[in-house]
Structure formats: structure tokens, C-alpha cells
Amino acid sequence: MMKAILRLKTNSIKDSELFYCKDLELFDFYQDYGMGSIALxxxxxxGFMLLLTTGTVPFTEEYLFELQTDNCDALFDTLKGKAFTTPGRLLSTTVFEYPLGxxxxxxxxxxxxxLLFEE
Structure with missing residues (x-):
């Protein structure tokens, strides 16, 4: 199996791990590489992993990645009613629909x- 690894800088490894694994429930802890790096x-x-490393997070308005989900509407309903345990947040106020998803x-x-998307 081929893997894709996306490297993300983070201010807090713990907050990021909690956000992706507990708040969103889309990732599982995979490995601690030490020296401020873990994989989810x-x-x-x-085949898709996030490599979280501590460091200065570059500011950008761009979306850094997109992850496919089976049901955007159900996931949105779950997330909008959830109190996150981290400073992470849902930016959308509704599900954005476009011709392809x-x-x-x-x-x-x-x-x-x-972005989380559904085709």
C-alpha cells in the first residue's frame, strides 16, 4: 500500500492530537517519533497520515489539505453541536454544495x- 504523509507545523502537539483524534474522531495515533513529532x-x-511537528506555523488563508468523508451533512451536524476540547474550530456555518460535491x-x-469533502 502506498502512503501519503502530510507534514503540518503545530503550536501544540497535544492540542493537535486531541483535535484530530478526539474532537473530530477522524484520525488515530500512529507513532511518536520523539523530538516533537508524532504521526496520526x-x-x-x-494510506493517509498527518505528521505533526512543533514549530512556527506559517500563516496562510489557503486550505492545506482536503480529506474525503462519506457524509458531509451528517458530519457537519455532529461537529456543529459538539463542544471541542481544543481551540480548533468549525469554520463553516453550513455545508457548501458545489456541482461535484x-x-x-x-x-x-x-x-x-x-476541508472535509464528499463527492
Whole structure:
């Protein structure tokens, strides 16, 4: 199996791990590499991993990645009613629909923006 690893800078490894694994419930802890780096594996796609490293998070308005989900509407309903345990947040106020699918925008505790989408 081929893997894709996305490197993300984070202000807090712990907050980021809690956000992706507990708040969103989309990733599982995979490995602690030490020296401020851990890997998380997407629950529904073991070929996609986030490598979280401590460091200065570059500011950008762009979405850094997109992750496919089976049901954007159900996930949005779950997330909008959930009290996150971290400073991460749901950016979307509704599910955005476009001709080829749907998406919702989120921001992790370090300010990294990303989309969850459904085709």
C-alpha cells in the first residue's frame, strides 16, 4: 500500500492530537517519533497520515489539505453541536454544495485550515 504523509507545523502537539483524534474522531495515533513529532493515521484511509511537528506555523488563508468523508451533512451536524476540547474550530456555518460535491471547512488549534469533502 502506498502512503501519503502530510507534514503540518503545530503550536501544540497535544492540542493537535486531541483535535484530530478526539474532537473530530477522524484520525488515530500512529507513532511518536520523539523530538516533537508524532504521526496520526486517518481512520478510513490508512494510506493517509498527518505528521505533526512543533514549530512556527506559517500563516496562510489557503486550505492545506482536503480529506474525503462519506457524509458531509451528517458530519457537519455532529461537529456543529459538539463542544471541542481544543481551540480548533468549525469554520463553516453550513455545508457548501458545489456541482461535484459538498465540503466543510475547519481550522485546527494551530490555525491550519483544511476541508472535509464528499463527492
Amino acid at each position: 493515521m486517518a481512520k478510513n484511509n490508512p 459538498k465540503s466543510i471547512a475547519l481550522e485546527d488549534p494551530s490555525g491550519n485550515k483544511f
